[in-house]
Amino acid sequence: MEISRRDFLRLLGVTATGATVGALGAGTVFSIPEHLFQRISDGPKIESWKTSVCSLCPGGCGIRVRLIDGIPVRITGNPLHPINRGAICPLAEAGIEMLYHPKRLKNPLKRSGARGENKWQEISWEEALQTVSERLNNLFRNNRNNAFHVFSQNYNNYQNYFLEEFMFSFGSENHHVENRIAQWALPVLASQGWNRVPAYDLLNSDCILNFGADVLDTEPSPVRYNQIYGALRNPGNNRRTDIIHFGAQLSRTAAMSSQWIPTRPGTMACLALSIAYIMIRDRSYDKGFVRNSTFGFKDWTDSEGITHKGFESLVTGNYYPERVSKICGVPAEKIVKTARRFAAAEKALAFGGEQAVNSPNGFYTSWAIYCLNALKGNLDKPGGVLFPSPVFEPPVSEKSPAYDFLKRNNFEEIIGNVLAKKPEVADTILFNRFNPVFNMPARKNWHQVLQNIPFIISYTSFIDDTSRFADLVLPAPFFLEDLDLYKTVPSIEFNHLTVQQPVVDPLYNTRGLGDILILLAKQTDLNDFKWKSYEQFVKSNAESIYLSGEGSIISESTDRSWIEFLKRRGWQPFAYSTFDEFWDVLLEKGGWWNPIYPDGNTKRIFRNKSGKFEFFSQTLYDYFSNDKGRAEEEFNLAFVPHYDPPAFLQENKVFPYSLIVFPQLSNYNGTGSRSGLVQELSAIYSREFWNSWVEIDPYTAGEFGLNDGDGIALISATGRIPVRVKIVPTLMPGVLAMPLGQGHEIPGEEKIGQNPMEIVDKEIDSVSGAYSLISTRVRIEKISSELS
Amino acid sequence: MLAKQNNDLDDGLFYSIEYTSPKFYWVMFALFVVIGFAAYSYLMQIIIGLGVTGLAQPVSWGFYIINFVFFIGISHAGTLISAILRLSKAEWRRPITRMAEVITAIVLAIGGLHPIIDLGQPGRMWNLVTSGRLQSPLLWDVTSISAYFAASTVYLYLPLIPDIAILRDRGTKPQWLYEFLSWGWHGTPKQHHILERAINILMVMVIPIAVSVHTVISYIFAMTIQPGWHSTIFGPYFVVGAIFSGIAALLIMMIVLRKVYHLENYLKEIHFNYLSILLLIMSLLWFYFTFSEYLTTYYGNEPDEMRVFLYKFTGGFAPYFWAMFACNFLVPVTILANKKTRRIKGILIASISVVIGMWLERLIIVVPSLANPRLEYPTGIYIPSLTEWSVFIGAIAVFILGFVLFAKFFPLISVWEIKEGREKSISEVAHRLQSYLPDNHDELEIEQALK
Amino acid sequence: MAKWGMVIDLNKCTGCAECVAACKTENNIAIVGKEQSEMGRTMLWMDILTLYEGKYPDVKVRYLPRPCLHCDNPPCIKVCPVRATYKNEEGIIAQVFPQCIGCRYCMAACPYTVKCFNWTAPDWPDEMAAALNPDVSARPAGIVEKCTFCIHRLQKAKEQAAVEKRDIRPGEYLPACAESCPTRAISFGDLDDPKSEVSGLIRSPRMFRLLEEIGTEPKVYYLSESE
């Protein structure tokens, strides 16, 4: 039933009197299912609230949804939720709008035009699943299990575990999760054998060195980090926390810091090691910790009698500030001053964001940064790096390669193989809410890759840049319609679990991923895949928490100190006689948490061979043992943090400028671009609503005679995009910055703004295999047309 | 006999009323097309909303308000000038007053409509009556414009009565109209006496009303605390500007009508000369006010004020500002201060320049203050839309239409006053002169000399 | 009688724009669409001003959230010809949507440029229509609107208090922006109550008000950054 917008408003009782004029100007139509429509027209307008979790980004915020007669009208933060304490971010505000979005997929679709043409024919679920299971059976029978690939978004939900179990049963190792937060964990893995993201105790620290982690806008949990930064800047807390932010751009995070130190892209390893240099030369590092709990600081000799240079001599030999200053653009005095401030602080910590990792030398960069914490001796201490106890995870997480942080991020490998026409590599791909054609550098490559894949399935709520190339589209419910569990957000110092409770029945003929997989397992005869329903899986995981007796369901009366008080006396904050009772309260309150930090025991945090913090990583050494044929010097360097000058920093006459791409809270991966709300607010700083822009420093702008709003073409080796200029004093000269998230390309839909990924080069990090987003060099040309 | 003869003398003034040329229909047709398009544009505006204009945030007032101030300014041509000239017994006024009064009546109606065109919810206009707040300068405007409109239509009508009676007596069609409008006028001395008294009273009343009108219009702006608006001299500044543009508009109309209706015999060089000297004086006065207004701003150097100031002098609005300065000062002064160029053609150029200049002044008052908010918002731009242009051009067409229709039914020059001039003024002037002159001259002697 | 006021701590505010978003969804503020937005007709009752101070590399960026300041001496209501905007007895500058004739005089008179006009009928992108809050009436074309301090929430709180036969409690009436702000940079409450949080905050030496010199007496206070 198609209902005019005005009818709907009238039913909700919100049209003002005298709106006759308005009526003439409107006339758009949106689709709302008939049963909902009935309810709106006849309902008594009773208000109710349901808790759930926001899944528009991996931030894991607990939400409370306001319903009128069971119809969701607004998302607010869940005040009890320990992550976000009642607050949310602008993207979540757009959730309701996206739930009712007219472009939502309503039925399974079969491709009816050419690939990418966005022409479809609606089919039944039976037919859709039949098609998939036939293909899977075929692969299964021919022992080509690995030719089935799944690409998943990296949300902290349990669906990915479930999918992982399915892939296990099916026998494919190719479940790919683009998981860059994992790389916060990589240096910890290298040095400590600890394979999770550690937590940084920012709130209790006196001095924080932030190497370009734009935590207020992105990973790992924007609302939480906004709260932390807000609290750090509250003079009421009697603490003068110094936050020193390094980065090429004065981002929002940098703006909230006490100091912003402009740093050339790709050179942060060098900077971090120079700070280490000063600490070593001043002998202001934690000598006790370094002596007793580290390995590889001094020169050492291995079992074969070969002498290796230690961290100390590597650093003192190479990273003196005068030299580093020329590389990273930070004045030497500033490096010295910062290092001394860091060393002098009672509690201090250093952390690097993804952008440190987003460089071709990213892994070593983040490792170099992480080593500053060891020099400071702040591991497992308040105000330093924390290592929370393991979270409740399904057993599959232990064996799955998708959760092995050192498994190379092999997208480039896959692309290469597919382009080399090795069809045995990939036969069928399932994109599980994953949109590489939009999100990955070298997008043109993905176009080609997709043309070379025999069969593509997309599981998504909307047709996006990738699913338009699919052969079969499975409509996914929106998160407000779907049941799931959300695990602890990485980098948070306590454990928690949030229930993603469906707050409304599915509006359309969609199915949850779990239930789809169960049906597929049945039709593919996967005998060891025993789940009856996804709900059963969810509840069994919740039950393991119930049975553990740890922590507490979040509630008004359970703040951290209270729980700690009770635990010390061996009491439980709450007792439930049955799991069903527990489950009901869990749904009502929205989540569970355990704020208690495990008691200190150094063995707990050093899980590697030496049981110490390793400046020379034996874990890596073992991992790459088959590489040992390499030249000694170079080989040795591979296992210690160091600065590797990235190729893109070389003098380049053709492409004189650096391009960095930056995220915005309200539209990070482009998830929000479909929302009018997001479009009319994410550009609040640049005022280029419904558009993209490129930021440029006044000096460079002057050279080209550019004014705000003028058009330029950004040209890189990969491509060319036209975009408007915004002059800001917040960039290193010679660096251009462009926001991510706009420029979706879907036939039949208007393109809004430009996607910088169009011109981002596809450099990858040599260790992790992750894409580098900062290594693009561009030139600019003034243009007058082409811009909308 | 004498009267009859005089009537015959002025027969030409009735020609266009009594004979309709095909040209008339063409002009009407063209005007209706233009007005029709404007009406259509306005209808669309009612349906869609003010979104069809070029207005936005923060420039929320534009063409409609500019034209409102502009048209009301022009309206000062008429009644005010005619009243002043009458009051000062300037003999040369006789062929001019009617035209001036017509301009006022028509332009006032058009100008008065503009704030309504500008309303987002014209359907709720009634709220002004049911719950109008007298504290709002907008209400002051409504009041004083209505008063001015009432006064000036009556002021146009009263001196028209004797002419209507002439038309009635000539048997001009439509008879019923003239019969009705002539109000039983037979030119008896008593009637003359009453008419003159009425005109005299109105004449005295209309001047303060007219002054008040443009004063309160300036108050719309001056009563806010916005930079560039909040000024104490805005009242007189607006009045001066209004009279200035009014005279220019009157001159243009006189030159055009003289040509179209062959009034060379009535509107002589001397009339233009006198009026243009008045225009020259107003131009100097305008300059004086403008200078005072901007000098105080510049000297005070208050940052918010200066932003608007610089926006006008060197920023985005500089082309308009300097064009205004040229149009309102340089051009008219150069042309009019020189006897050689103070000819009809020169006067026409100067007047057109002033009308354009005064329109630009309204633009420069309304837009830059809005475009430069005090807080750090991006400065606004304003580009009027097709709708606004078409309503503007439509308004001008309505003005022309008004004139054409008026001329179709009534004489553009006050016939009886001309007649009266011929019959009485020489002796009257002689009498007056005699009273001014120091030596005892004989009245008759002067009269002879005057002839 | 309470006198409602707001304090925004710029030290805490990270410029995340959640207050802007919360305000838009809570108050059914129209999404005007690409074309209208590019003409400068985006509607934000709560806006964020971005201020740059100093020169590279010693630049500072400040974010200044700006609702209607609910001036105690408001230039906007004086000029309204029909009493479509007025100060109620609790100091809130209210807008009476069905009364406004759309003359935009108040817009021109507000020194803070906070008011928005409905240039066209609020033709939400279809998808937005279902997301409306039934407590706030949608506005037709041709009228002016602005931040109301979420006055509908005050009414609700009062109704609740009346049912329970008590006064409304501190914190019971909280506008949407204050409620959702991640950093709790926005405080709201009764300025006349000496014990309220806001009364305490405005005694801070960091307190300032926007354009204090023009005498509008805003009831939205700011706390400046401490450095």
Ligand SMILES: Nc1nc2c(c(=O)[nH]1)N[C@H]1C(S)=C(S)[C@@H](COP(=O)(O)OP(=O)(O)OC[C@H]3O[C@@H](n4cnc5c(=O)[nH]c(N)nc54)[C@H](O)[C@@H]3O)O[C@H]1N2
């Ligand atoms: N709202 C929302 N939030 C999200 C997501 C979402 O979908 N929505 N997605 C999440 C996901 S999957 C991820 S991986 C994260 C990604 O979060 P991030 O990794 O933080 O995002 P990036 O785009 O990689 O980071 C780019 C930033 O690095 C800076 N930069 C670039 N080069 C350099 C350099 O050489 N030095 C320094 N110091 N800075 C540099 C740029 O200015 C820019 O600010 O975001 C997460 N957060």
Ligand SMILES: Nc1nc2c(c(=O)[nH]1)N[C@H]1C(S)=C(S)[C@@H](COP(=O)(O)OP(=O)(O)OC[C@H]3O[C@@H](n4cnc5c(=O)[nH]c(N)nc54)[C@H](O)[C@@H]3O)O[C@H]1N2
């Ligand atoms: N342009 C650009 N490219 C990027 C990045 C960027 O910020 N900008 N970031 C990079 C990073 S760090 C990452 S992790 C990757 C992320 O890349 P992706 O994992 O692809 O992330 P998204 O594009 O946010 O989401 C993919 C699709 O999921 C669908 N979707 C959204 N919500 C739901 C839901 O609730 N259910 C279902 N079934 N589907 C949903 C949307 O239709 C969306 O098109 O991109 C990388 N590339």
Ligand code: SF4
């Ligand atoms: S940060 Fe925003 S989008 Fe991410 S989970 Fe929290 S509320 Fe949702």
Ligand code: SF4
């Ligand atoms: S929500 Fe709070 S922190 Fe975010 S911009 Fe608004 S006031 Fe600042």
Ligand code: SF4
């Ligand atoms: S900020 Fe503007 S709209 Fe709000 S009360 Fe003050 S003058 Fe009026």
Ligand code: SF4
């Ligand atoms: S726009 Fe509305 S509220 Fe504003 S002054 Fe005019 S009538 Fe009053």
Ligand code: SF4
């Ligand atoms: S008080 Fe309410 S209306 Fe005002 S800005 Fe905040 S949310 Fe918007």
Ligand SMILES: [Mo]
């Ligand atoms: Mo990511």
